[in-house]
Amino acid sequence: MxxxxxxxxxxxxxxxxxxxxxxxxxxxxxxxxxxxxxxxxxxxxxxxxxxxxxxxxxxxxxxxxxxxxxxxxxxxxxxxxxxxxxxxxxxxxxxxxxxxxxxxxxxxxxxxxxxxxxxxxxxxxxxxxxxxxxxxxxxxxxxxxxxxxxxxxxxxxxxxLTDSSKFHHTNSCTACGLCSKMCPCHNISTGPEGYPQWDNHCASCLRCYHICPRHAVAYGKRTAGKGQYLHPLFRKLFLISAK
Ligand SMILES: Cc1cc2nc3c(=O)[nH]c(=O)nc-3n(C[C@H](O)[C@H](O)[C@H](O)COP(=O)(O)O)c2cc1C
Ligand code: SF4
Ligand code: SF4
Structure with a gap:
């Protein structure tokens, strides 16, 4: 199988x-x-x-x-x-x-x-x-x-509800590039200063939101005050090295 x-x-x-x-x-x-x-x-x-x-x-x-x-x-x-x-x-x-x-x-x-x-x-x-x-x-x-x-x-x-133009980064973003690197749809590019920019072929998976180490990804105003979650084995499953 x-x-x-x-x-x-x-x-x-x-x-x-x-x-x-x-x-x-x-x-x-x-x-x-x-x-x-x-x-x-x-x-x-x-x-x-x-x-x-x-x-x-x-x-x-x-x-x-x-x-x-x-x-x-x-x-x-x-x-x-x-x-x-x-x-x-x-x-x-x-x-x-x-x-x-x-x-x-x-x-x-x-x-x-x-x-x-x-x-x-x-x-x-x-x-x-x-x-x-x-x-x-x-x-x-x-x-x-x-x-x-x-x-x-x-x-x-x-x-x-799948409109990715509502994604943006907040002032806490450090332009680390992790959200862009890990998007499964290659939907996030980085501008000249390294800040993320969302394109329009998004799967709505919310990985960019949950993975951000600064909790700096927002979806309109709707994610204000919300929590983050990744499966405990996420880093192992997706081969991300610890920083
Ligand atoms: C866009 C979106 C829609 C969701 N809709 C539902 C839903 O209708 N019912 C539900 O029980 N969970 C819903 N969830 C929660 C996920 O299905 C659930 O947390 C899932 O285990 C996430 O799997 P993943 O970590 O492999 O992405 C939704 C999550 C997302 C991101
Ligand atoms: S993961 Fe967070 S801090 Fe890093 S570039 Fe994306 S929004 Fe900015
Ligand atoms: S929600 Fe998922 S597919 Fe959409 S931009 Fe974020 S990581 Fe990429």
């Missing part, structure tokens, strides 16, 4: 790495691991999958979510069938929240984040067992009003 992963802040990368160690499956199946965005599949993941010819390949998904997934499985079925694939197992793992760009959304308090990380190990073991047993069930933390959230809010998010 091949594993493909998209991860902004390390949660999905850590889950994918654990599953990679636990699974010893020789099949031609593909497993995608990615975060939930607005109760749906991140648009960047949709685009990458649409570029592939899945031609009868069984495709499983594990999504990581701060709280709930909505009806992400319905999107997955439609997407995989439209690319010629066969939908397989669909599972979620609750992990610390990374979304901070709307009022009332913030990272988890440290004790909640620790609880989620501690519980995730058992959950990943269970998903690995299901996949190894070829038990391709759908097992998601759907939450309340899943139809409304995935069918109404997700398209609204894609249309109005």
């Amino acid at each position: 091949r594993i493909h992963c998209f991860s902004g802040n390390g949660n999905s990368a850590a889950v994918a790495a654990s599953l990679g160690q636990l699974l010893h499956d020789e099949s031609n199946d593909i497993l995608w691991v990615f975060p939930v965005y607005a109760w749906g599949i991140p648009p960047v993941v949709v685009s990458r999958i649409k570029e592939m010819d899945l031609n009868g390949i069984r495709c499983h998904m594990v999504c990581t979510c701060g709280d709930e997934t909505g009806n992400i499985d319905r999107q997955w079925h439609r997407l995989i069938l439209s690319c010629g694939g066969v939908p397989g197992g669909i599972y979620s793992v609750q992990m610390p929240n990374t979304y901070v760009c709307l009022p009332f959304f913030n990272v988890d308090k440290p004790e909640i984040a620790s609880q989620k990380l501690n519980a995730s190990g058992q959950r990943i073991d269970t998903i690995a067992e299901w996949l190894s047993d070829r038990d391709f069930r759908t097992d998601l933390l759907r939450g309340s009003l899943p139809w409304f959230k995935t069918t109404v809010i997700y398209p609204w998010f894609c249309r109005f």
